[in-house]
Amino acid sequence: xxxxxxxxxxxxxxxxxxxxxxxxxxxxxxxxxxxxxxxxxxxxxxxxxxxxxxxxxxxxxxxxxxxxxxxxxxxxxxxxxxxxxxxxxxxxxxxxxxxxxxxxxxxxxxxxxxxxxxxxxxxxxxxxxxxxxxxxxxxxxxxxxxxxxxxxxxxxxxxxxxxxxxxxxxxxxxxxxxxxxxxxxxxxxxxxxxxxxxxxxxxxxxxxxxxxxxxxxxxxxxxxxxxxxxxxxxxxxxxxxxxxxxxxxxxxxxxxxxxxxxxxxxxxxxxxxxxxxxxxxxxxxxxxxxxxxxxxxxxxxxxxxxxxxxxxxxxxxxxxxxxxxxxxxxxxxxxxxxxxxxxxxxxxxxxxxxxxxxxxxxxxxxxxxxxxxxxxxxxxxxxxxxxxxxxxxxxxxxxxxxxxxx
Amino acid sequence: xxxxxxxxxxxxxxxxxxxxxxxxxxxxxxxxxxxxxxxxxxxxxxxxxxxxxxxxxxxxxxxxxxxxxxxxxxxxxxxxxxxxxxxxxxxxxxxxxxxxxxxxxxxxxxxxxxxxxxxxxxxxxxxxxxxxxxxxxxxxxxxxxxxxxxxxxxxxxxxxxxxxxxxxxxxxxxxxxxxxxxxxxxxxxxxxxxxxxxxxxxxxxxxxxxxxxxxxxxxxxxxxxxxxxxxxxxxxxxxxxxxxxxxxxxxxxxxxxxxxxxxxxxxxxxxxxxxxxxxxxxxxxxxxxxxxxxxxxxxxxxxxxxxxxxxxxxxxxxxxxxxxxxxxxxxxxxxxxxxxxxxxxxxxxxxxxxxxxxxxxxxxxxxxxxxxxxxxxxxxxxxxxxxxxxxxxxxxxxxxxxxxxxxxxxxxxxxxxxxxxxxxxxxxxxxxxxxxxxxxxxxxxxxxxxxxxxxxxxxxxxxx
Numbered sequence: 001x002x003x004x005x006x007x008x009x010x011x012x013x014x015x016x017x018x019x020x021x022x023x024x025x026x027x028x029x030x031x032x033x034x035x036x037x038x039x040x041x042x043x044x045x046x047x048x049x050x051x052x053x054x055x056x057x058x059x060x061x062x063x064x065x066x067x068x069x070x071x072x073x074x075x076x077x078x079x080x081x082x083x084x085x086x087x088x089x090x091x092x093x094x095x096x097x098x099x100x101x102x103x104x105x106x107x108x109x110x111x112x113x114x115x116x117x118x119x120x121x122x123x124x125x126x127x128x129x130x131x132x133x134x135x136x137x138x139x140x141x142x143x144x145x146x147x148x149x150x151x152x153x154x155x156x157x158x159x160x161x162x163x164x165x166x167x168x169x170x171x172x173x174x175x176x177x178x179x180x181x182x183x184x185x186x187x188x189x190x191x192x193x194x195x196x197x198x199x200x201x202x203x204x205x206x207x208x209x210x211x212x213x214x215x216x217x218x219x220x221x222x223x224x225x226x227x228x229x230x231x232x233x234x235x236x237x238x239x240x241x242x243x244x245x246x247x248x249x250x251x252x253x254x255x256x257x258x259x260x261x262x263x264x265x266x267x268x269x270x271x272x273x274x275x276x277x278x279x280x281x282x283x284x285x286x287x288x289x290x291x292x293x294x295x296x297x298x299x300x301x302x303x304x305x306x307x308x309x310x311x312x313x314x315x316x317x318x319x320x321x322x323x324x325x326x327x328x329x330x331x332x333x334x335x336x337x338x339x340x341x342x343x344x345x346x347x348x349x350x351x352x353x354x355x356x357x358x359x360x361x362x363x364x365x366x367x368x369x370x371x372x373x374x375x376x377x378x379x380x381x382x383x384x385x386x387x388x389x390x391x392x393x394x395x396x397x398x399x400x401x402x403x404x405x406x
Numbered sequence: 407x408x409x410x411x412x413x414x415x416x417x418x419x420x421x422x423x424x425x426x427x428x429x430x431x432x433x434x435x436x437x438x439x440x441x442x443x444x445x446x447x448x449x450x451x452x453x454x455x456x457x458x459x460x461x462x463x464x465x466x467x468x469x470x471x472x473x474x475x476x477x478x479x480x481x482x483x484x485x486x487x488x489x490x491x492x493x494x495x496x497x498x499x500x501x502x503x504x505x506x507x508x509x510x511x512x513x514x515x516x517x518x519x520x521x522x523x524x525x526x527x528x529x530x531x532x533x534x535x536x537x538x539x540x541x542x543x544x545x546x547x548x549x550x551x552x553x554x555x556x557x558x559x560x561x562x563x564x565x566x567x568x569x570x571x572x573x574x575x576x577x578x579x580x581x582x583x584x585x586x587x588x589x590x591x592x593x594x595x596x597x598x599x600x601x602x603x604x605x606x607x608x609x610x611x612x613x614x615x616x617x618x619x620x621x622x623x624x625x626x627x628x629x630x631x632x633x634x635x636x637x638x639x640x641x642x643x644x645x646x647x648x649x650x651x652x653x654x655x656x657x658x659x660x661x662x663x664x665x666x667x668x669x670x671x672x673x674x675x676x677x678x679x680x681x682x683x684x685x686x687x688x689x690x691x692x693x694x695x696x697x698x699x700x701x702x703x704x705x706x707x708x709x710x711x712x713x714x715x716x717x718x719x720x721x722x723x724x725x726x727x728x729x730x731x732x733x734x735x736x737x738x739x740x741x742x743x744x745x746x747x748x749x750x751x752x753x754x755x756x757x758x759x760x761x762x763x764x765x766x767x768x769x770x771x772x773x774x775x776x777x778x779x780x781x782x783x784x785x786x787x788x789x790x791x792x793x794x795x796x797x798x799x800x801x802x803x804x805x806x807x808x809x810x811x812x813x814x815x816x817x818x819x820x821x822x823x824x825x826x827x828x829x830x831x832x833x834x835x836x837x838x839x840x841x842x843x844x845x846x847x848x849x850x851x852x853x854x855x856x857x858x859x860x861x862x863x864x865x866x867x868x869x870x
Contacts, residue, residue, distance in 0.1 A: 005595040008602060022619065030595050048644070050627035062626025066619075132769070137742040140722040142729070145640060145648060149661040149729040152737040154650075156577035158568070160848040163650040164659055164731045166640050167576045168565035169620040171584075178587040183768025185594035186436050189411035190773060192601065198772045205729075206767035209748060211583035213424060214456055214472055215734030216749070220761045221458040221471030223857035224841055225733050227657065229849035231575040234839055235455050239554050241563060241573050248573055250555045255451055261836055262829060263819055289840045293847070319549045324539075326555030328573055330564045330634050331624040339546040345615055357629055363616040364592050365541075367522075368607035369599055 004031020005369040009188075011035065012090050013071065014078065015100035016043045018170070019128045019204060021067040022177030024098050027184070028070035029362065029371040035090060035386055036071040037078065040404055042379045043068070052355060058379055059352045065376045066359060069349075073377035074386045075406045078109055082405045087111060088119070089390040096124045096184055102141070103133050113199045123197040124187045128180050132203035142204045147172035151208040152215040158228045165228070175207040236288050237295045238302060241328055244311040250326040251302065257323045258285050269321035273314075274305045347373040380406065410437025410773055415597065417505040418443060418496075419480065422450040424553055424579050425613060426509035426537055427476040428586025431765045433505070433593060434479035435775040441503075441791060442482045442782060443496065446810060446817040449784065452476065454837050458757040462834045467816055468756045468783045475781075478752055478762040482782025483791050484812050487518045492811045495792065496520070500528040502795050504600075505593055507535045511550055512542050522608040531606035533596040537589050541612030551613065553579025560617035565624055567637035574637075581617040586765070588616045646694040647701045650731060651709040657851055658714040659731035662705065662721065666691065669726050676724035677708050733851060738861060747776070751863075754780035759863050785814035 009032035013024040021036075021043070028034040036043070045067060046058040058064075074090075077083045088111075091097060097116075099106055106112045106127075113125045127133060130142035148154040148166040158165035183200040191197060218224045218234070226234060233239050238251045259268045259280055271279040284290050284298050291298050306314060311327055318325035327333070334340060335358060346358040362371035383406055387397060400406045415438040419430040427442075427450075434440045444450050455472040462469070486492040497520075500506065506525060508515060515521055515536070522534050536542055539551020539559075557563055557580045558573065567574040592609050600606055624635040640661065642648045648663040664670050667690060674683035682688060682704060687697040694701060709717060714730035721728035732740060738749065738761060746769065749761035766775050792798045792812070806812045818826060826833075844850040858864055 003599075003603070005599040026591065050623060050630050050633075052630040054631060062630055063623050066622035066626060131742060132746055135742040135745045137722070141725075141727050143645075143663055143727055145642070145650075145661050145663050146727050146729040149650070149659075149731045150737075150740070152732050152734050153576060153578055153580070154661075155659075155731050155733045158574065158577070162568065163640070163652065165566070165568065165574060166650070166661075167562065167580060168567075168635065168637065169562050169624065171562070171580075171620055174620050175584060175587070178584065178591060179767050182432060182587055182591045182594060182766060183770070185591060185598065186411045186766070186768065186775070187770060188598065189436070189594060190409075190770070192598075193411065193413075194409055194772075196772065198770055201769040202767060203746075206743070206746065206748065209737060209743065210763060210765055210767045211578075211580070212734070212737065212763065213578040213582070214475065215578075216737045216761070216763060217471035217475045217734070218456060219734040219854075219857060220738060220749075220861060220863075221474070221757065222456070222460055222839075222841070223854040224460075224839075225735050225851040225854070227733070227849055227851040228577055229844075229847065231577045232849070233554065233578070234844070234849070239552075241558060241575055243572065248558075250558045250575075252552050252555050254550065254552065261832070262824070287836070289835075289838070289843075293840055293843045315549075322550060324550040324552045324555050326549075326551065326559045328558040328563055329561050331561055331621060331628040332634060334561050334618070334621065335625065335628070339540060339544040340615070342544040343541060343612070343615070345618075355630075357626060360618045360622060360625060361615070363588055363619060364609055364611035366592070366596065366607055366609050368605055369596075 003369055004372060005366060007031040009033065009096065010094045011096040011098060012087070012094045013037060013098045015098050015128060017045055017100060018067060018173035019176040019180070020098050020100035021045065022174055023128065023180040023184070024071065025067050025069055026177070026181045029373070031369065031372060034071040035382070036068060036073050036377065037076045037087065038073055038379060040075045040077055040406065046379070060355055062357070065351055065357065068376035069359065070372050070374045071377055072382035072386055073380055074383050075380040077405050078111065080405055082400065082403070084110055086387065086390070086405070091116070091120055091123060093390070094123065095188065096126065098126045098128070098180070100128045103129055103138050117197070121197060122191065124184055124191065124200060125197065126180050126184050126200040126202065128176055128202045130204050132206065133201045142172070144170040144172035147204045147208040150205045152212050153208065156215055156226050156228050157231050160227065160229050172204045172208045175211060176202055176204045179207045237291045238298065242303065242306055244306050244314055245308055246310045248328040249306065249311045249314050250328060252324045252326065254324045261286070269323050272321055273318055273323070274302065349373070349375045351375055352378055410775065412436040412438040415439070415505065416503045417441065417507060418499060418503045419507050421507050421509040421537070423452050424476060424582035425586045426507055426589070428583050428765050429537070429589035429593065430480065430507055431476055431478070432587065432590040435764060435766050435777055440480040441787070442477060442480045444482065444484050444784065445486045445492070446484050446785070446813045446815065447486055447488070449816055453784065456839065457837055460838050460841055462837045465756055466833065466837055473781055474754060474757065474760060475762050477781035479777025479779055480782060481787040481791065482785065483788050484785040484814070486811050489811055491806065491809070493518060493520070495796065497528055498796050500525055500532065503529065503532065504597070505533045505535065507537070507589070509537045511538050511548050512536070513548055526606065531600055531604060533593060533600065533606045533609070535589055535593055535609040535611060537585065537611040537613060539613050541615065542610040553582035556581045556613050556617065559614045561621045561624065562617065565635035565637065569637060569639045569641070571637060581613060585611065585613040585616040641698065646691055646698055647705060649702055649705070651706045653709050653712050653714040653717060655714065660709050660712070660714045660717050661729050661731060663727040665727070670694065672724045673721065673726045676720055676726060679708065750776050752778065752780045755783065761861065783814065784816065785812060788812045788814070
């Protein structure tokens with residue numbers, strides 16, 4: 001078996017929901033030993049769907065199964081004194097703790113960062129929260145919609161005469177999970193160099209705000225407040241999703257699609273694509289400012305042709321002409337996509353109850369240390385093994401179970 | 407000054423625009439020495455995107471805010487990798503570096519004869535990260551890709567849009583920063599592995615695949631129930647009411663998300679409408695889903711009288727998730743972001759003191775990831791890098807410059823008889839954004855000439 005990049009890391013994961021579990025999924029997929037501590041009732045995401053046939057079942061949540069691959073599950077109520085004792089035994093053998101409670105709640109249980117740092121000076125303590133551990137909004141709460149709103153990205157998304165629009169798929173938690181993953185590895189690199197653990201403080205709202213491409217910059221460098229305009233970039237049109245004969249296609253002429261000013265060239269790729277070389281004489285083909293402002297006239301030149309050609313043919317032809325057009329697949333399209341199939345992207349896993357699902361596979365391929373793919377754990381499946389390692393025998397576990405600690 | 411986690415790590419960065427530069431920007435914030443390599447014949451295209459003060463007069467390629475915010479903290483050199491001499495110098499730099507990042511389609515590195523197998527001969531433990539749009543293998547591997555196409559390509563756009571409307575892109579290259587952070591994590595993991603084993607490796611990151619974790623729920627639901635994600639506007643499949651509501655003011659909006667009965671009761675109290683709590687149409691979460699349209703009318707009747715920031719504080723203090731929809735200016739001025747140093751101020755030799763955002767938002771108690779220097783001018787560090795690291799003489803540098811292999815001005819492929827000077831006015835017009843017209847059309851909300859005062863950019867130095 002090949003080695004994994006983080007196979008020497010041990011992580012205790014108290015987080016629930018999406019952001020923390022996505023962070024620790026990455027750690028686990030990279031090879032870390034992640035012990036997922038769930039309250040006896042299970043991670044909240046076990047109660048969120050989708051479920052097969054829409055029948056809720058704690059072992060069949062699609063969200064949970066997606067986000068908890070390769071982890072071990074131990075049930076433990078850390079709101080009890082006995083739970084804290086056990087947690088500390090696990091932390092004594094861990095490099096990293098990940099938690100996603102609102103600021104202050106961990107302190108209430110006696111396991112806040114300041115309370116643990118003396119006993120566990122080498123521990124990387126990562127907290128993923130709505131707004132972070134400091135600042136005037138630290139006790140406010142966020143979800144993906146709130147994070148999108150505060151990022152400036154939503155203000156620039158949608159139709160000009162309608163309300164701003166949030167991006168689908170609840171993206172904020174994934175941005176935060178990635179930021180936490182990078183933060184933890186940075187703190188580990190710091191520890192390797194200087195020794196010592198530390199607190200890593202990641203917030204949902206900042207994780208999405210950091211994704212701003214140039215809304216803040218346009219104000220700070222031009223005084224311009226950018227507003228939504230059909231989700232278009234300020235430096236070109238067409239660069240948008242447009243209707244084709246059989247669906248939608250992303251039209252992106254790129255740097256070379258229209259006649260390049262000052263350069264000598266033959267027919268432009270856009271004219272070739274649209275099968276009308278006369279278009280290169282049209283003033284709209286010659287400056288981006290004109291295309292941006294007179295986009296409806298440009299649409300008149302483009303949309304009829306798109307409407308009579310299927311998406312795949314449009315994209316393939318455009319790509320042959322070196323224009324970065326793209327498809328607009330649904331989940332169903334992705335599962336059948338020939339490119340992803342050839343790259344073996346999806347990984348089939350079997351879950352309790354015989355549920356077989358194809359999961360999104362490794363987000364990147366490492367030649368020496370391929371990421372791992374293993375299923376998510378059932379609730380408490382590793383209680384005996386993990387707690388046994390820190391000295392609890394079967395009899396102890398029985399007592400703890402009776403008292404609702406595990 | 408505290409040591410940073412990546413002090414002593416050197417990164418050669420061939421990536422352009424946003425995704426790759428986000429990755430290397432994070433590595434720079436963590437202390438790595440990032441050397442960005444461009445060619446005079448092929449600049450990072452973001453050097454022509456969005457000129458400071460919309461003014462293209464002087465060194466336009468050094469004036470764009472786009473390049474400035476995503477490349478602060480890096481050094482910059484020019485090398486023409488299509489020329490044998492340029493490739494030779496690049497190959498001599500490789501042994502001095504730990505990480506090589508590039509974001510071309512695979513055919514480009516092949517044409518440069520800089521594929522991993524070649525690179526590792528020069529530096530056996532190098533970590534090479536290739537982050538093209540569709541990865542190094544498979545039928546789409548040579549498809550060129552912009553971020554604005556990769557968000558739809560990863561499936562996200564099909565699930566984004568107004569209810570009943572077509573798929574909509576986010577108003578930016580949304581997956582670029584996502585895959586950029588993902589890439590930075592991969593480099594950190596590979597560096598840790600190298601520290602443990604002495605081994606480098608090659609990383610193939612397909613940006614399409616990297617973003618697809620967001621599709622988990624949609625992929626599962628389709629496999630479990632044959633259902634495809636609906637476009638729901640700003641609504642949610644569980645919270646109700648949830649939406650974006652117009653406030654007092656010209657284009658001010660507030661998002662609200664009410665997840666359960668307790669929050670609903672708190673919302674009705676906070677807005678001064680206890681009667682809504684008793685309204686049977688909204689009695690429980692199912693009823694609120696069912697009568698969402700009617701509820702939206704009532705809620706917007708309230709929000710229209712509210713200031714978006716004040717309503718945000720009012721609702722959050724009552725325990726209801728809400729937020730003002732911030733524009734770029736408000737993002738810069740928000741007190742929470744300011745207190746947590748969302749932006750650092752740097753002095754740029756051409757455009758003066760400006761804020762640059764941090765790309766890594768994680769905060770640490772033992773070190774502070776930040777950048778102190780502005781993005782590099784084109785070829786700014788040619789001498790420093792090529793003399794300092796490779797020991798080239800002044801004469802050698804001069805001859806490389808004369809041959810166009812290095813330099814600090816772009817080389818334009820001009821028709822015979824035309825010079826750069828003759829075209830200055832044409833170029834000047836070419837890269838201006840039609841801000842006045844955009845304002846008329848509604849794509850720009852305002853242009854404020856006093857923005858430097860509003861942001862305090864002319865005040866004495868000392869933090870953001």
